[in-house]
Amino acid sequence: MKSILFVCLGNICRSPLAEGIANEYCNQNNIDLVCESAGTGSWHIGEPPCENSIRVAKDNGIDISSQRARQVTLEDFEKYDIIVGLDDSNIKNLKKLGCKNPLKLGDFGFDGEDVPDPYFFDGFEGFDKVYNMIEVCVKTLIRQKAIQ
Numbered sequence: 001m002k003s004i005l006f007v008c009l010g011n012i013c014r015s016p017l018a019e020g021i022a023n024e025y026c027n028q029n030n031i032d033l034v035c036e037s038a039g040t041g042s043w044h045i046g047e048p049p050c051e052n053s054i055r056v057a058k059d060n061g062i063d064i065s066s067q068r069a070r071q072v073t074l075e076d077f078e079k080y081d082i083i084v085g086l087d088d089s090n091i092k093n094l095k096k097l098g099c100k101n102p103l104k105l106g107d108f109g110f111d112g113e114d115v116p117d118p119y120f121f122d123g124f125e126g127f128d129k130v131y132n133m134i135e136v137c138v139k140t141l142i143r144q145k146a147i148q
Contacts, residue, residue: 003034011039011069087114
Protein backbone atom coordinates (compact mmCIF):
# COMPACT_ATOMS: atom_id res chain seq x y z
CA MET A 1 0.00 0.00 0.00
CA LYS A 2 1.30 3.44 -0.90
CA SER A 3 1.31 6.34 1.50
CA ILE A 4 1.39 10.14 1.30
CA LEU A 5 2.35 12.68 3.95
CA PHE A 6 1.16 16.26 3.37
CA VAL A 7 3.34 18.86 5.10
CA CYS A 8 2.75 22.53 5.83
CA LEU A 9 4.10 24.84 8.53
CA GLY A 10 2.00 24.16 11.64
CA ASN A 11 -0.29 21.30 10.56
CA ILE A 12 -3.47 23.17 11.50
CA CYS A 13 -4.69 24.69 8.20
CA ARG A 14 -3.49 23.45 4.83
CA SER A 15 -2.09 19.99 5.43
CA PRO A 16 -5.11 18.84 7.50
CA LEU A 17 -7.30 19.92 4.58
CA ALA A 18 -5.08 17.98 2.16
CA GLU A 19 -5.24 14.91 4.41
CA GLY A 20 -9.02 15.14 4.72
CA ILE A 21 -9.58 15.70 1.00
CA ALA A 22 -7.22 12.85 0.09
CA ASN A 23 -8.86 10.41 2.49
CA GLU A 24 -12.35 11.34 1.30
CA TYR A 25 -11.31 10.98 -2.36
CA CYS A 26 -9.70 7.60 -1.66
CA ASN A 27 -12.76 6.38 0.25
CA GLN A 28 -15.13 7.45 -2.53
CA ASN A 29 -13.00 5.77 -5.21
CA ASN A 30 -11.90 2.64 -3.33
CA ILE A 31 -8.23 3.64 -3.51
CA ASP A 32 -6.01 1.83 -1.01
CA LEU A 33 -3.76 4.68 0.12
CA VAL A 34 -2.64 5.96 3.53
CA CYS A 35 -2.89 9.77 3.68
CA GLU A 36 -1.72 11.74 6.69
CA SER A 37 -0.31 15.19 7.49
CA ALA A 38 2.30 16.94 9.60
CA GLY A 39 3.94 20.33 10.05
CA THR A 40 7.55 21.44 9.93
CA GLY A 41 7.07 23.52 13.08
CA SER A 42 6.23 22.44 16.62
CA TRP A 43 3.95 25.32 17.71
CA HIS A 44 0.64 23.47 17.42
CA ILE A 45 1.49 19.86 18.34
CA GLY A 46 -1.62 18.13 19.68
CA GLU A 47 -4.02 20.87 18.57
CA PRO A 48 -6.99 20.32 16.24
CA PRO A 49 -7.08 22.08 12.87
CA CYS A 50 -7.98 25.77 13.01
CA GLU A 51 -11.67 26.62 13.13
CA ASN A 52 -11.80 27.96 9.58
CA SER A 53 -10.19 24.82 8.14
CA ILE A 54 -12.67 22.65 10.04
CA ARG A 55 -15.49 24.87 8.75
CA VAL A 56 -14.47 24.88 5.08
CA ALA A 57 -13.94 21.12 5.17
CA LYS A 58 -17.35 20.61 6.78
CA ASP A 59 -18.93 22.91 4.16
CA ASN A 60 -17.55 20.44 1.60
CA GLY A 61 -18.73 17.31 3.40
CA ILE A 62 -15.45 16.38 5.12
CA ASP A 63 -14.86 16.13 8.86
CA ILE A 64 -11.27 16.93 9.88
CA SER A 65 -12.11 17.89 13.47
CA SER A 66 -10.55 14.76 15.00
CA GLN A 67 -7.13 15.35 13.43
CA ARG A 68 -4.33 16.55 15.72
CA ALA A 69 -1.24 18.48 14.67
CA ARG A 70 2.12 16.79 14.78
CA GLN A 71 5.61 17.67 13.67
CA VAL A 72 7.27 15.85 10.80
CA THR A 73 10.02 13.43 11.86
CA LEU A 74 13.03 11.86 10.17
CA GLU A 75 11.24 8.51 10.37
CA ASP A 76 8.47 9.93 8.17
CA PHE A 77 10.91 10.10 5.26
CA GLU A 78 11.30 6.31 5.43
CA LYS A 79 7.68 5.52 6.34
CA TYR A 80 5.88 7.43 3.57
CA ASP A 81 6.26 6.80 -0.15
CA ILE A 82 5.41 10.38 -1.10
CA ILE A 83 6.16 13.53 0.94
CA VAL A 84 4.32 16.64 -0.25
CA GLY A 85 5.04 20.22 0.81
CA LEU A 86 2.37 22.85 0.35
CA ASP A 87 4.68 25.75 -0.48
CA ASP A 88 8.32 26.52 -1.34
CA SER A 89 9.17 27.23 2.29
CA ASN A 90 7.85 23.80 3.32
CA ILE A 91 9.89 22.16 0.54
CA LYS A 92 13.03 24.01 1.66
CA ASN A 93 12.46 22.99 5.29
CA LEU A 94 11.81 19.36 4.32
CA LYS A 95 15.07 19.26 2.37
CA LYS A 96 16.95 20.77 5.33
CA LEU A 97 15.55 17.97 7.48
CA GLY A 98 16.84 15.37 5.03
CA CYS A 99 13.87 14.64 2.78
CA LYS A 100 15.46 13.89 -0.57
CA ASN A 101 12.63 14.35 -3.06
CA PRO A 102 9.63 16.17 -1.63
CA LEU A 103 6.93 17.05 -4.12
CA LYS A 104 5.19 20.41 -4.20
CA LEU A 105 1.40 20.22 -4.16
CA GLY A 106 0.97 23.18 -6.50
CA ASP A 107 2.81 21.26 -9.23
CA PHE A 108 -0.28 19.11 -9.60
CA GLY A 109 -2.76 21.50 -11.17
CA PHE A 110 -1.62 25.05 -10.36
CA ASP A 111 1.62 25.49 -12.33
CA GLY A 112 3.81 25.18 -9.25
CA GLU A 113 2.04 27.87 -7.22
CA ASP A 114 2.37 27.89 -3.46
CA VAL A 115 -0.79 26.99 -1.57
CA PRO A 116 -1.23 30.21 0.45
CA ASP A 117 -1.24 29.90 4.24
CA PRO A 118 -4.79 30.86 5.27
CA TYR A 119 -3.84 31.06 8.96
CA PHE A 120 -2.82 34.66 8.38
CA PHE A 121 -5.97 35.61 6.46
CA ASP A 122 -8.33 38.07 8.11
CA GLY A 123 -11.34 35.91 8.96
CA PHE A 124 -12.83 33.17 6.78
CA GLU A 125 -12.31 34.90 3.45
CA GLY A 126 -9.87 32.99 1.29
CA PHE A 127 -10.33 29.58 2.90
CA ASP A 128 -12.64 28.55 0.03
CA LYS A 129 -9.94 29.44 -2.48
CA VAL A 130 -7.31 27.50 -0.54
CA TYR A 131 -9.68 24.52 -0.18
CA ASN A 132 -10.44 24.47 -3.91
CA MET A 133 -6.77 24.70 -4.83
CA ILE A 134 -5.85 21.87 -2.45
CA GLU A 135 -8.73 19.72 -3.72
CA VAL A 136 -7.69 20.03 -7.37
CA CYS A 137 -4.03 19.38 -6.60
CA VAL A 138 -4.63 16.46 -4.21
CA LYS A 139 -6.88 14.62 -6.67
CA THR A 140 -4.42 15.20 -9.51
CA LEU A 141 -1.48 14.07 -7.36
CA ILE A 142 -3.26 10.85 -6.37
CA ARG A 143 -4.21 10.08 -9.97
CA GLN A 144 -0.70 10.79 -11.28
CA LYS A 145 1.55 9.45 -8.52
CA ALA A 146 -0.28 7.12 -6.19
CA ILE A 147 -2.47 4.86 -8.29
CA GLN A 148 -0.09 3.91 -11.05
